[in-house]
Amino acid sequence: MTPHRRTARACILGAGLAATTTVYAASAGHPWLALTATYPVLLLTWCARQYHAAHHRILAEHEWARRRVVDPTIRPLSPCCLLATHSGGAAHDDRCTDTFWRIVAHTWKDRQ
Ligand SMILES: [Zn+2]
Structure with a gap:
């Protein structure tokens, strides 16, 4: 649960x-x-x-x-992640089911 x-x-x-x-x-x-x-x-x-x-x-x-x-x-889930849903596909979170966007989200998060 x-x-x-x-x-x-x-x-x-x-x-x-x-x-x-x-x-x-x-x-x-x-x-x-x-x-x-x-x-x-x-x-x-x-x-x-x-x-x-x-x-x-x-x-x-x-x-x-x-x-x-x-x-x-x-294949990734549709939508791939909730952040992509709310941002219109402009941003993805680290739990994204699309592996490409997951890697990019981790890289972007590490830079901050
Ligand atoms: Zn996503």
């Missing part, structure tokens, strides 16, 4: 508690309280989804590294 999965589960638990509060407030005749409690439900659900995606990305990277030991010609 990665730390991301643990955090995702905590967010789901918090979203469930907030959803319970929302339902209780709505049934007790407090619509504004119910509406206010909806925000943490949506926020925590979104956070849980992001952490869950990060967990699956780490599992995919580990599986890719495991397969790469057997077959060094294995």
Whole structure:
């Protein structure tokens, strides 16, 4: 279990508690309280989804590294790394699954 999965589960638990509060407030005749409690439900659900995606990305990277030991010609994951996703392909991190960019990222990191 990665730390991301643990955090995702905590967010789901918090979203469930907030959803319970929302339902209780709505049934007790407090619509504004119910509406206010909806925000943490949506926020925590979104956070849980992001952490869950990060967990699956780490599992995919580990599986890719495991397969790469057997077959060094294995294709990189798509996207190759999360930094490339957020930078539009301009930057790559040291966990990049494209071996060329991994070497370049290490070289660039050592210069700083
Ligand atoms: Zn990359």
